[in-house]
Amino acid sequence: MPSDKIPGMYRPRLLTPGPVELHPRALEALARPQLHHRSDAARQVFLQAKTGLEAAFKTQGQVLLLTGSGTAAMDALVQNLFAPGARVLVPVHGNFSERWAKIAQQAGLEVVRLELEWGRVVRPEHLESAQGPFDGLLLTHSESSTGALNDVRTLAQAFKARFPEGLVVVDAITSLFVSEFELEGWGLDAAACGSQKGIMCPPGLGYAALSPRAIEHLKPRGFYLNLASELKVQSTGESAWTPAINLVAATAAVLAELLPRLPEHIALKQQQNEILYATGQELGLKPVPEVKSPATTCFYLPEGVSYAQVKEAFAARGATIIGGQGQLKGRVFRLSLMGYSDLYDAYAVAHMMREALRFD
Amino acid sequence: MPSDKIPGMYRPRLLTPGPVELHPRALEALARPQLHHRSDAARQVFLQAKTGLEAAFKTQGQVLLLTGSGTAAMDALVQNLFAPGARVLVPVHGNFSERWAKIAQQAGLEVVRLELEWGRVVRPEHLESAQGPFDGLLLTHSESSTGALNDVRTLAQAFKARFPEGLVVVDAITSLFVSEFELEGWGLDAAACGSQKGIMCPPGLGYAALSPRAIEHLKPRGFYLNLASELKVQSTGESAWTPAINLVAATAAVLAELLPRLPEHIALKQQQNEILYATGQELGLKPVPEVKSPATTCFYLPEGVSYAQVKEAFAARGATIIGGQGQLKGRVFRLSLMGYSDLYDAYAVAHMMREALRFD
Numbered sequence: 001m002p003s004d005k006i007p008g009m010y011r012p013r014l015l016t017p018g019p020v021e022l023h024p025r026a027l028e029a030l031a032r033p034q035l036h037h038r039s040d041a042a043r044q045v046f047l048q049a050k051t052g053l054e055a056a057f058k059t060q061g062q063v064l065l066l067t068g069s070g071t072a073a074m075d076a077l078v079q080n081l082f083a084p085g086a087r088v089l090v091p092v093h094g095n096f097s098e099r100w101a102k103i104a105q106q107a108g109l110e111v112v113r114l115e116l117e118w119g120r121v122v123r124p125e126h127l128e129s130a131q132g133p134f135d136g137l138l139l140t141h142s143e144s145s146t147g148a149l150n151d152v153r154t155l156a157q158a159f160k161a162r163f164p165e166g167l168v169v170v171d172a173i174t175s176l177f178v179s180e181f182e183l184e185g186w187g188l189d190a191a192a193c194g195s196q197k198g199i200m201c202p203p204g205l206g207y208a209a210l211s212p213r214a215i216e217h218l219k220p221r222g223f224y225l226n227l228a229s230e231l232k233v234q235s236t237g238e239s240a241w242t243p244a245i246n247l248v249a250a251t252a253a254v255l256a257e258l259l260p261r262l263p264e265h266i267a268l269k270q271q272q273n274e275i276l277y278a279t280g281q282e283l284g285l286k287p288v289p290e291v292k293s294p295a296t297t298c299f300y301l302p303e304g305v306s307y308a309q310v311k312e313a314f315a316a317r318g319a320t321i322i323g324g325q326g327q328l329k330g331r332v333f334r335l336s337l338m339g340y341s342d343l344y345d346a347y348a349v350a351h352m353m354r355e356a357l358r359f360d
Numbered sequence: 361m362p363s364d365k366i367p368g369m370y371r372p373r374l375l376t377p378g379p380v381e382l383h384p385r386a387l388e389a390l391a392r393p394q395l396h397h398r399s400d401a402a403r404q405v406f407l408q409a410k411t412g413l414e415a416a417f418k419t420q421g422q423v424l425l426l427t428g429s430g431t432a433a434m435d436a437l438v439q440n441l442f443a444p445g446a447r448v449l450v451p452v453h454g455n456f457s458e459r460w461a462k463i464a465q466q467a468g469l470e471v472v473r474l475e476l477e478w479g480r481v482v483r484p485e486h487l488e489s490a491q492g493p494f495d496g497l498l499l500t501h502s503e504s505s506t507g508a509l510n511d512v513r514t515l516a517q518a519f520k521a522r523f524p525e526g527l528v529v530v531d532a533i534t535s536l537f538v539s540e541f542e543l544e545g546w547g548l549d550a551a552a553c554g555s556q557k558g559i560m561c562p563p564g565l566g567y568a569a570l571s572p573r574a575i576e577h578l579k580p581r582g583f584y585l586n587l588a589s590e591l592k593v594q595s596t597g598e599s600a601w602t603p604a605i606n607l608v609a610a611t612a613a614v615l616a617e618l619l620p621r622l623p624e625h626i627a628l629k630q631q632q633n634e635i636l637y638a639t640g641q642e643l644g645l646k647p648v649p650e651v652k653s654p655a656t657t658c659f660y661l662p663e664g665v666s667y668a669q670v671k672e673a674f675a676a677r678g679a680t681i682i683g684g685q686g687q688l689k690g691r692v693f694r695l696s697l698m699g700y701s702d703l704y705d706a707y708a709v710a711h712m713m714r715e716a717l718r719f720d
Binding site for chain 2: 012014016018019020021022027030031033034035036037038039067068069070071072075076102103106107194196202203204222223224225226241242243244245246247320322339
């Protein structure tokens with residue numbers, strides 16, 4: 001094979017765990033003329049997106065579409081499901097589980113932190129070590145700062161065996177559409193997601209899923225992020241405040257293509273991630289996560305190599321990658337194929353890894 | 361001129377006061393591949409949008425870009441500028457000034473409502489009738505539910521003559537880019553806007569403008585809408601949470617074209633609105649507002665004609681219009697050319713009005 005590269009002739013590749021390469025149906029939806037959000041056409045598209053998301057979260061409750069980031073959905077869930085003073089257990093083992101703790105703190109909750117090494121997953125025995133009672137458990141399904149995937153189903157079971165009245169709220173931001181997920185079926189009460197992750201749309205929408213039980217337990221707070229205001233109107237395709245309706249249309253358009261093939265899509269994401277990890281192993285790279293999330297790979301940097309060097313090596317080949325956050329800053333690099341991509345894209349990135357990580 | 365219309369051969373026209381017809385530069389920006397928000401390219405585009413918005417608001421302070429609607433920006437300003445228990449004066453004369461009152465109420469402020477007839481504007485003598493002291497005044501520049509434009513400069517002066525320590529916070533959601541506006545120059549401390557109005561982008565971004573004085577008075581609250589978190593990072597082109605970066609790019613792209621011709625653009629919006637009001641007068645329609653905002657026309661329905669009939673008459677010609685809100689529901693209809701349009705579009709709509717409002 002010819003090995004001389006033609007300088008600069010690479011197409012851009014976004015290999016970050018959100019935002020991600022856009023689904024073509026999302027781009028098409030965004031190219032349409034502006035819809036008015038209080039029109040029949042908009043209500044129809046809103047309900048398509050909402051119903052599709054409810055199918056994806058596997059809930060008989062409701063998914064509320066919030067104009068904001070995934071963090072807005074997390075903030076809204078904490079504020080509207082727990083009154084100030086409520087006592088919640090928050091395992092902290094990465095940047096996003098840390099975010100749950102900070103949100104709960106700001107909302108005036110009593111936060112019991114369960115500190116774990118970053119990269120590890122939460123196990124039922126960790127939960128059992130925490131001194132109750134608790135009104136809730138805040139979990140991160142895919143902790144994309146470390147690449148770890150928690151078994152939220154088993155954790156919810158363990159928690160509810162001790163605190164059957166408690167609510168289990170899950171950050172599914174990088175797991176939905178990428179990994180299996182079930183809301184009520186797994187004993188979860190509420191979950192958050194965002195538009196720029198597994199659903200391959202631009203950032204700007206947060207999805208807040210509420211099980212029927214969570215809806216019963218609502219303790220609405222705030223104005224813009226008040227979930228009671230949204231619940232009142234969203235089942236008719238309306239929203240309390242002007243929604244990012246173009247992104248809602250993008251969500252609906254991608255769902256129409258993605259939902260009928262969701263199991264195959266999830267299998268693909270798993271396979272792509274395995275290819276990247278296998279390539280890393282071949283290159284002698286050490287993976288960070290104890291249990292691997294298909295949303296992102298996370299490797300320790302090779303001995304004596306800085307993140308700037310790795311980033312530059314990928315950038316020279318057209319690719320945007322991402323480094324570590326918090327305590328992993330400068331110690332790891334991450335790659336994701338959560339965006340629009342197929343198996344051959346994984347092979348392309350594997351090839352790029354072999355080139356980019358050869359620093360001799 | 362041939363008067364037989366060919367049925368169904370109308371192009372869609374969005375004549376609502378937000379969302380509006382998109383600027384072609386916005387559509388182009390949205391068609392681009394996904395940017396990662398933590399990249400140099402994204403930081404550059406973010407700073408272009410931020411700096412451009414600061415020029416539009418005419419502030420030496422900062423404009424913060426929030427992923428959310430204009431209501432998110434209003435909520436953020438109230439929560440971050442006033443501590444619970446602060447006493448604010450809120451003139452209420454339409455749906456959006458009513459929203460200020462509700463937001464302030466939810467945020468735990470002591471709200472003194474100044475009730476005026478809908479359609480009227482606030483005058484300095486109204487403010488003087490209110491029993492102080494006040495920590496703030498919440499004003500609506502263009503009250504688009506009635507089509508009225510307040511002279512916020514004079515009102516700020518009158519308020520500050522009595523309460524020099526107070527903060528004047530303005531809803532500029534349908535006035536920025538449509539009508540003259542100055543933040544510090546007019547004695548205002550903070551203002552809110554949204555992406556789907558005068559700037560002709562899709563909905564999904566709220567802009568919160570803070571004067572240097574407002575920045576000094578910040579009393580940060582909340583998590584997602586905490587303005588201190590945003591202030592800390594936005595001057596470097598970052599944002600606390602994943603921003604709707606595609607909409608930020610659309611904002612920057614439109615600003616690049618709009619800012620150098622802003623006075624001419626504002627003059628055009630004024631002229632378009634005058635054409636629509638003149639046509640209404642010719643048709644015997646009674647305008648609602650005491651002082652007319654260029655953002656939207658608002659007419660009482662002709663005697664014996666329902667809003668559904670008017671809406672249908674415009675819809676049959678391809679146009680989406682909007683009715684009344686709150687106490688004006690079923691009593692008025694509204695038309696706006698705030699979106700991408702020129703003088704000839706105003707003549708086109710005038711022609712459509714003459715046809716659509718002939719119910720004989």
